Amino acid sequence: MKDGGKHINIALFVPHAGCPHTCSFCNQKTISGVGKRLTKEDIEKAAEIAVKGEYDRANSEIAFFGGSFTAIDRDYMEYLLQSAYPYIEKGYFKGIRCSTRPDAIDEEILNILKKYGVTAIELGAQSMSDRVLAMNERGHRAEDVAKASGLIKEKGFELGLQMMTGLYGDDDETAVSTAEKIIELKPETVRIYPTVVLENTTLARLLREGKYKPQTTEEAISLCGKLLLMFREANIKVIRLGLHSGGNVEEGFIAGAYHPAFREMCESRLYFDYVSDIIKKENIKGKITIYVNPSEISKMTGQKKCNILKLRELGAEAKVKGSEAVEKYKAQIKCEE
Numbered sequence: 001m002k003d004g005g006k007h008i009n010i011a012l013f014v015p016h017a018g019c020p021h022t023c024s025f026c027n028q029k030t031i032s033g034v035g036k037r038l039t040k041e042d043i044e045k046a047a048e049i050a051v052k053g054e055y056d057r058a059n060s061e062i063a064f065f066g067g068s069f070t071a072i073d074r075d076y077m078e079y080l081l082q083s084a085y086p087y088i089e090k091g092y093f094k095g096i097r098c099s100t101r102p103d104a105i106d107e108e109i110l111n112i113l114k115k116y117g118v119t120a121i122e123l124g125a126q127s128m129s130d131r132v133l134a135m136n137e138r139g140h141r142a143e144d145v146a147k148a149s150g151l152i153k154e155k156g157f158e159l160g161l162q163m164m165t166g167l168y169g170d171d172d173e174t175a176v177s178t179a180e181k182i183i184e185l186k187p188e189t190v191r192i193y194p195t196v197v198l199e200n201t202t203l204a205r206l207l208r209e210g211k212y213k214p215q216t217t218e219e220a221i222s223l224c225g226k227l228l229l230m231f232r233e234a235n236i237k238v239i240r241l242g243l244h245s246g247g248n249v250e251e252g253f254i255a256g257a258y259h260p261a262f263r264e265m266c267e268s269r270l271y272f273d274y275v276s277d278i279i280k281k282e283n284i285k286g287k288i289t290i291y292v293n294p295s296e297i298s299k300m301t302g303q304k305k306c307n308i309l310k311l312r313e314l315g316a317e318a319k320v321k322g323s324e325a326v327e328k329y330k331a332q333i334k335c336e337e
Ligand code: SF4
Pocket: 016, 019, 020, 021, 022, 023, 026, 027, 028, 066, 067, 068, 101
């Protein structure tokens, strides 16, 4: 095994069999893509494959995802942690990351997590509106998110918060307010998941009864672009935007905002909005060069040059160039004539 190389996360899914909650969007099997119980052997197999490769040990983690890690059977939770811990002790990974419910965090649980090398905890906040949380049968309130976040930070863990857009009863204004409240809790990372309606969920039933209108991909792109910018301005990393492809999401998918390149589409929209605002305000027409950070040229250009084509409709013939002087999510416009 060699050190160096890139950051990796060994993602292990822990489905919550027998979960007492009935969150409107949840179909654990479909989301996790794993129906069987995770074992010590599964963890060792995944870790052994990883440690043979070249990766950055100081920044890599073993991650237990699934959304309810600390709400599963206590003995089983400790068994999973004990199975992963030897790899942390030996320095193969910086720590363990897990995701859980806000009401499944207390001092005792945090002490157990600390003992086994957990360094980052993500909470499925989903919304900071009690009305939206209740309508989606989350079984916790916004104050549980605030309380758990405080405890996690106090104990020195890295805090991650996850939010959803387009839930039953949610709208853009409520989503922006959720993002503002999340920012106040000062998480190190955020994940944003536009809601997808999966087969065998309450949302699927509400949709068929005509009581729920899912967000379109277009609506979600426009909203999530704004949310991305809000978190960036607050120096909070958005480590995921949109559900992962694979994991059988495509199979159970009925409706909602899902695209394998969702983040890229949001970022691309964000650039278009930024540049088109300036063009409209300053009444810019004709040939222009748009400078963006070199890593962002394809996002400014857009898939199939869609941003360039839309700018042409506004009267601007744009070329895109890279400049290290321009920050991510910003652009500079130079008129050519
Ligand atoms: S999302 Fe809700 S219903 Fe699904 S496993 Fe987690 S707590 Fe249970």
